[in-house]
Amino acid sequence: MTHKFIKKIFNLILAFVVIAVSTITVSAPSFATNFSDLENHWAKSYIEVISTYNAVSGYPDGSFKPNDTIKRIEFIAIIVNSQGYDLRNRSEDEYWGQPYIETALSTGLIVSNEYGDLEVQTFDENISREEIASIVVNAYLKSGGSVDPSIMDEASSKLNDFGAVTSGYYSKALAAVALDFISGYPDGTFAPKRSATRAEAAIISYKLLTKIGIITNENLPENIILSKNTLIQGDLLKITVHHASDLSLDQELYPDFKWYDAGGVIEGYVPTNYSTSPGVYNLKFTNNENGSTSTREIEVVQRKFRVQNLTVDTSVESSTRTDDAYTEYYKYFNPSRDISSPVKYYTEPFLLPTKGKVTTEFGEARYVNGALTNYRHAGIDIAAPRNTEVLSTNAGKVMLSMPLVLTGNSIVVDHGEGLFSVYFHLDKLHVAEGEMVERGQLIGEVGSTGFSTGPHLHFTMSYYRFNIEPGYMIYGQSITKDNYLELMK
Numbered sequence: 003m004t005h006k007f008i009k010k011i012f013n014l015i016l017a018f019v020v021i022a023v024s025t026i027t028v029s030a031p032s033f034a035t036n037f038s039d040l041e042n043h044w045a046k047s048y049i050e051v052i053s054t055y056n057a058v059s060g061y062p063d064g065s066f067k068p069n070d071t072i073k074r075i076e077f078i079a080i081i082v083n084s085q086g087y088d089l090r091n092r093s094e095d096e097y098w099g100q101p102y103i104e105t106a107l108s109t110g111l112i113v114s115n116e117y118g119d120l121e122v123q124t125f126d127e128n129i130s131r132e133e134i135a136s137i138v139v140n141a142y143l144k145s146g147g148s149v150d151p152s153i154m155d156e157a158s159s160k161l162n163d164f165g166a167v168t169s170g171y172y173s174k175a176l177a178a179v180a181l182d183f184i185s186g187y188p189d190g191t192f193a194p195k196r197s198a199t200r201a202e203a204a205i206i207s208y209k210l211l212t213k214i215g216i217i218t219n220e221n222l223p224e225n226i227i228l229s230k231n232t233l234i235q236g237d238l239l240k241i242t243v244h245h246a247s248d249l250s251l252d253q254e255l256y257p258d259f260k261w262y263d264a265g266g267v268i269e270g271y272v273p274t275n276y277s278t279s280p281g282v283y284n285l286k287f288t289n290n291e292n293g294s295t296s297t298r299e300i301e302v303v304q305r306k307f308r309v310q311n312l313t314v315d316t317s318v319e320s321s322t323r324t325d326d327a328y329t330e331y332y333k334y335f336n337p338s339r340d341i342s343s344p345v346k347y348y349t350e351p352f353l354l355p356t357k358g359k360v361t362t363e364f365g366e367a368r369y370v371n372g373a374l375t376n377y378r379h380a381g382i383d384i385a386a387p388r389n390t391e392v393l394s395t396n397a398g399k400v401m402l403s404m405p406l407v408l409t410g411n412s413i414v415v416d417h418g419e420g421l422f423s424v425y426f427h428l429d430k431l432h433v434a435e436g437e438m439v440e441r442g443q444l445i446g447e448v449g450s451t452g453f454s455t456g457p458h459l460h461f462t463m464s465y466y467r468f469n470i471e472p473g474y475m476i477y478g479q480s481i482t483k484d485n486y487l488e489l490m491k
């Protein structure tokens with residue numbers, strides 16, 4: 003029995019032990035979770051699992067540095083370690099990677115002139131995606147795997163830049179994509195010369211160990227990713243969960259939380275605004291498939307909202323702010339944000355619908371004609387010349403497009419998963435209810451209809467009826483009177 007074979011058997015036993023333990027305690031398998039910098043990283047589960055197979059390790063300070071690029075020698079070491087290949091002891095003063103280089107050569111993972119001269123320097127360079135493809139396919143073939151030529155053919159049409167692959171790596175790159183060791187980017191490229199990150203390398207080695215049967219338990223631990231751990235009042239928290247489909251969340255911030263199935267992951271949102279009390283909140287997750295629980299903390303930080311003194315012509319005020327006007331507003335506007343597509347309509351970032359001068363910020367408290375109102379400004383006001391184009395902030399479906407006494411010509415667009423955009427006081431409406439709109443499509447023109455003192459767009463975004471600061475969706479920060487000129491450049 004070879005040493006390598008014994009190691010493989012040992013790994014198999016280890017895998018069974020993990021399964022057995024998880025069956026007894028009815029909780030998620032206990033994988034290594036001690037890397038200090040994987041919280042909120044998409045590759046966390048893979049790195050934790052693969053580290054238990056000694057394929058990857060972290061740094062002495064406890065970090066993993068998932069987004070760092072990975073060197074050729076580091077990737078070679080991952081594959082040699084994970085495959086249990088024989089490795090001679092390193093002598094003192096010797097380059098740490100030397101035994102790995104020798105094993106990689108003797109086992110055919112690489113060939114002697116692959117990176118030019120066999121020098122330490124060349125092995126300390128970043129490894130490219132085509133080089134990774136070659137090594138992982140070699141390892142797969144060496145452990146008895148095979149590649150059906152028909153799936154190679156299929157792979158060649160999947161991505162559009164295989165022509166840029168170095169000729170010696172061409173078939174390996176095709177095989178790596180065909181076998182799903184490496185996937186292309188959303189823009190349809192393989193990017194053969196691009197450097198890989200340590201996280202990408204961990205996933206590739208996870209896939210290799212799974213494909214050759216060393217990893218047999220395919221249940222990866224759940225990975226809960228928070229878009230941020232600290233939110234300023236008005237921001238929207240996005241929660242994305244990988245490797246779990248039935249999860250409950252207990253939290254006090256938003257009563258109507260729900261999950262959306264986004265194909266391979268579930269995601270949900272917790273909105274905040276001026277009505278959210280600053281403080282630390284617990285998010286308690288329960289995995290209903292295995293009963294395991296985990297708690298994450300987020301902090302909501304107070305925003306210093308402006309106070310505005312507004313003088314409105316009393317005749318405008320008396321004609322627009324009437325009981326009838328509010329009744330109409332509640333009747334038509336409120337329900338327009340109650341039903342949202344469970345699937346997102348958009349794939350691109352949100353854009354600002356019009357440019358101009360920010361005259362009222364999100365959350366401003368208002369004195370109207372000297373009297374403090376209990377009303378908070380639920381969006382941003384952008385003053386611009388009448389008939390300036392107003393564009394849809396993103397792709398979606400028009401839920402409302404009609405004149406209202408209070409808010410003038412008004413549009414509401416549903417972007418899916420509970421996210422809406424709102425446009426008030428328009429001079430003209432260019433879309434009709436039920437219409438699908440593209441990102442950046444002309445939907446209206448700036449005007450001064452409704453309760454308004456001059457041509458401007460009142461723009462807001464919301465999670466259902468809960469208004470949020472639109473700046474966070476567009477720029478990742480609030481839009482203020484101080485920063486709008488910089489942001490709108």
Ligand SMILES: [Zn+2]
Nearest residue numbers: 362382383460
């Ligand atoms: Zn406004």
